[in-house]
Amino acid sequence: MPTLVMEKPELEEALRPIIERFKGGKGITIPLLAAVQEKIGYLSSDSLDFLSKEMDIPAAELFGVATFYAMFRLQPQGKHVVRLCRGTACHVQGSLRVGEMLQRHLEIEEGQTTQDRLFTLQFVACLGCCSLAPVMMVDDEVHGRLTPEKAVEILESYRKAD
Amino acid sequence: MSKIIVKVGMSSCGIAAGAGPVYEKLETLVKGREDVELKKVGCIGLCFHEPLVEIEQDGKSSVYGEMTPEKAETLLAERTSLTPVLSQIQDAPENHMMGKQVRIVLRNCGLIDPQKIEEYEQRGGYASLRKSLLELSQDQVIDEVLKSGLRGRGGAGFPTGMKWRFAHDAKGDSKYVVCNADEGDPGAFMDRSVLEGDPHSIIEGMAICGYAIGASQGIIYCRAEYPLAIKHINKALEQAREKGYLGQKILGTGFSFDIYIKEGAGAFVCGEETALIASIEGKRGMPRPRPPFPAHKGVFGKPTNINNVETLANIPWIIANGHAAFAQYGTEKSKGTKVFALAGKIKKGGLVEVPMGMPLRDVIYTIGGGIQDDKAFKAVQMGGPSGGCIPASLIDTPVDYESITATGAIMGSGGMVVMDEGTCIVDVARFFLSFTQKESCGKCPFCRIGTKRMLEILTRICEGKGKMEDLETLKELAPQIKDGSLCGLGQTAPNPVLTTLKYFEDEYLAHIRDGKCPAKVCSALIHYSIDPAKCIGCTKCARACPVSAITGEIKKPHFINDDVCIRCGQCMKACPVSAISVE
Numbered sequence: 001m002p003t004l005v006m007e008k009p010e011l012e013e014a015l016r017p018i019i020e021r022f023k024g025g026k027g028i029t030i031p032l033l034a035a036v037q038e039k040i041g042y043l044s045s046d047s048l049d050f051l052s053k054e055m056d057i058p059a060a061e062l063f064g065v066a067t068f069y070a071m072f073r074l075q076p077q078g079k080h081v082v083r084l085c086r087g088t089a090c091h092v093q094g095s096l097r098v099g100e101m102l103q104r105h106l107e108i109e110e111g112q113t114t115q116d117r118l119f120t121l122q123f124v125a126c127l128g129c130c131s132l133a134p135v136m137m138v139d140d141e142v143h144g145r146l147t148p149e150k151a152v153e154i155l156e157s158y159r160k161a162d
Numbered sequence: 163m164s165k166i167i168v169k170v171g172m173s174s175c176g177i178a179a180g181a182g183p184v185y186e187k188l189e190t191l192v193k194g195r196e197d198v199e200l201k202k203v204g205c206i207g208l209c210f211h212e213p214l215v216e217i218e219q220d221g222k223s224s225v226y227g228e229m230t231p232e233k234a235e236t237l238l239a240e241r242t243s244l245t246p247v248l249s250q251i252q253d254a255p256e257n258h259m260m261g262k263q264v265r266i267v268l269r270n271c272g273l274i275d276p277q278k279i280e281e282y283e284q285r286g287g288y289a290s291l292r293k294s295l296l297e298l299s300q301d302q303v304i305d306e307v308l309k310s311g312l313r314g315r316g317g318a319g320f321p322t323g324m325k326w327r328f329a330h331d332a333k334g335d336s337k338y339v340v341c342n343a344d345e346g347d348p349g350a351f352m353d354r355s356v357l358e359g360d361p362h363s364i365i366e367g368m369a370i371c372g373y374a375i376g377a378s379q380g381i382i383y384c385r386a387e388y389p390l391a392i393k394h395i396n397k398a399l400e401q402a403r404e405k406g407y408l409g410q411k412i413l414g415t416g417f418s419f420d421i422y423i424k425e426g427a428g429a430f431v432c433g434e435e436t437a438l439i440a441s442i443e444g445k446r447g448m449p450r451p452r453p454p455f456p457a458h459k460g461v462f463g464k465p466t467n468i469n470n471v472e473t474l475a476n477i478p479w480i481i482a483n484g485h486a487a488f489a490q491y492g493t494e495k496s497k498g499t500k501v502f503a504l505a506g507k508i509k510k511g512g513l514v515e516v517p518m519g520m521p522l523r524d525v526i527y528t529i530g531g532g533i534q535d536d537k538a539f540k541a542v543q544m545g546g547p548s549g550g551c552i553p554a555s556l557i558d559t560p561v562d563y564e565s566i567t568a569t570g571a572i573m574g575s576g577g578m579v580v581m582d583e584g585t586c587i588v589d590v591a592r593f594f595l596s597f598t599q600k601e602s603c604g605k606c607p608f609c610r611i612g613t614k615r616m617l618e619i620l621t622r623i624c625e626g627k628g629k630m631e632d633l634e635t636l637k638e639l640a641p642q643i644k645d646g647s648l649c650g651l652g653q654t655a656p657n658p659v660l661t662t663l664k665y666f667e668d669e670y671l672a673h674i675r676d677g678k679c680p681a682k683v684c685s686a687l688i689h690y691s692i693d694p695a696k697c698i699g700c701t702k703c704a705r706a707c708p709v710s711a712i713t714g715e716i717k718k719p720h721f722i723n724d725d726v727c728i729r730c731g732q733c734m735k736a737c738p739v740s741a742i743s744v745e
């Protein structure tokens with residue numbers, strides 16, 4: 001997913017087709033924001049202000065939805081998104097230690113992005129692969145039966161592949 | 163000899179365990195071979211053996227587990243040198259894990275290619291929709307569901323037929339059928355498995371429901387964490403439309419119905435039906451008071467029937483086999499089967515479907531194979547953040563709605579997280595409270611602030627700073643949060659604390675009074691140390707320590723600085739002579 005930092009005219013250019021697609025539809029806020037995030041990588045306040053003006057939706061409503069759902073990001077994120085499961089089954093099988101190890105290894109806290117913008121680390125509730133706990137998802141790939149060391153190895157393999 | 167059919171389990175769990183490379187290897191191996199057909203199927207539930215490959219020939223089938231690309235080669239060349247983990251899945255009395263199961267919801271999972279509608283049809287798929295539309299009146303369909311005794315599998319256990327009746331009777335020019343595929347309960351994955359492994363059964367169930375209540379529009383609300391499920395449903399929807407099971411004038415009748423997917427955006431509370439409706443409408447997913455119930459005022463203000471994935475997957479089977487066939491399974495008040503997701507410290511983790519009323523012992527020991535490393539069974543957590551921990555002393559409780567509720571837990575969606583002596587119960591209670599506290603939408607003060615206070619207390623206890631009065635405060639707060647909350651999230655949030663206090667008060671006391679964590683989990687209450695008599699000074703522990711808390715000269719006993727130690731346990735794993743212990 002690209003994370004672009006854009007100047008205003010460029011941003012507006014990028015958002016226009018999305019606005020055209022959704023304008024006037026009902027119940028569109030979530031897919032609209034998802035489309036914007038897909039396009040520019042996150043929901044910048046510039047982009048929300050612009051949407052609000054163009055689509056005649058109060059900015060408060062857009063921010064309200066954007067901050068309610070875990071999927072939406074108001075900050076740009078790294079090239080790879082690492083979602084470590086902190087659900088019940090993974091917790092019982094030791095995901096806390098995996099999380100601590102990843103935070104130490106990447107030198108960030110959960111929710112943050114590494115200096116080199118390669119990884120963003122998130123803790124999520126359940127990835128639905130509980131029988132392979134502990135589990136983490138890197139972008140769209142699920143990795144199971146983790147140990148702290150194995151989790152680090154997996155991230156390093158992504159770093160190498162770049 | 164007949165054709166060899168090779169099926170690779172390619173659900174998310176299979177892929178996570180490494181099914182991808184196995185499939186690729188098989189693909190190159192069978193290239194050009196007319197006698198072999200390679201297929202991708204869903205999950206048959208033996209997740210602990212994943213990756214799985216099933217080989218079918220001359221009507222016989224065997225399942226092989228822990229597959230690797232190398233083993234795949236052997237599998238095709240000289241299969242006899244490998245031992246199958248299961249033979250003859252369909253009817254295998256010798257296979258304990260499967261033997262006691264009754265597969266209604268999971269009837270097709272792992273057997274068919276979910277992306278081929280023909281395979282679903284070959285196993286009787288869409289015959290129930292045909293039967294409903296061509297032979298049964300709306301009332302007859304609702305009656306059939308009502309008499310089957312089917313109750314909602316999303317947690318609350320409300321009779322499905324009755325719900326359909328309300329939606330049918332509600333006046334409105336257009337109505338909606340919503341499938342709740344939000345599956346937010348951590349530790350539950352049965353809905354994902356059905357969505358990925360047998361999406362047509364849900365589509366057929368929704369279409370039958372649409373016909374029965376007079377709806378023309380269906381929505382599947384699926385959480386975004388399930389990308390493979392969304393892909394499979396989209397494909398299935400396309401195929402169903404092509405074949406005329408969805409769209410205008412279905413099967414030549416006057417009934418028109420179509421379905422679209424709405425992706426969730428990551429909020430647990432959106433599994434609650436009124437919050438789900440708000441989310442479909444594009445708003446913040448905040449629950450609202452009921453009545454009005456969705457049956458009267460649902461999506462965009464229209465009458466709406468909301469059912470869970472598993473509930474809907476039962477429907478085609480009930481219509482095909484009749485209500486009596488369904489009601490023969492289960493107990494007086496809980497009919498049919500229930501799918502459980504076995505996870506945690508259990509040997510055979512995976513998905514199982516059993517008749518309601520089976521004792522927990524059978525589910526955990528006979529089917530689940532018992533506890534990992536044969537440790538002592540401590541408790542099983544059911545119902546997720548709304549549920550509770552059922553202790554070892556109640557292991558003969560039958561799994562049905564009433565009996566589980568009587569323990570203080572709830573049936574919930576069917577997640578069973580098994581815990582052994584190495585699981586700290588206070589830590590588990592804290593874990594759930596941190597979950598509900600984070601996921602509380604903030605509307606009701608008691609849920610928003612009350613869960614926060616409970617979490618603070620539990621955190622304090624885990625850190626060894628708890629006071630005896632804390633237990634009283636927890637007991638006092640719990641009923642207030644339950645009474646002061648609008649939706650099920652707050653009303654059930656204290657359950658994990660209440661059940662653990664009821665059955666494991668000792669463990670709370672050990673934390674508070676003795677400053678000890680009996681399961682040796684809570685970091686602040688445990689200490690690692692090296693026995694100087696055993697230490698050989700190999701320096702392995704010092705090198706393994708991520709925070710350099712271990713010092714010592716080579717060939718001399720080492721020492722752990724407790725103030726620096728983060729209790730990660732790496733040193734213990736690294737020590738070749740078991741000189742490190744934790745107290």
Ligand SMILES: Cc1cc2nc3c(=O)[nH]c(=O)nc-3n(C[C@H](O)[C@H](O)[C@H](O)COP(=O)(O)O)c2cc1C
Pocket residue numbers: 313314315316317318319320322342343344345346347430431432433434435436468469470471473474575649650651
């Ligand atoms: C906080 C909360 C979360 C819920 N999450 C889910 C869920 O993820 N999936 C689900 O099917 N039902 C969930 N429910 C239950 C639904 O509100 C609703 O009862 C259910 O979808 C109805 O379908 P059923 O009658 O087929 O069970 C949840 C309820 C609450 C209070």
Ligand code: FES
Pocket residue numbers: 085086087088089090091125126127128129130131133134135348349350
């Ligand atoms: S609890 Fe981690 S995948 Fe379900």
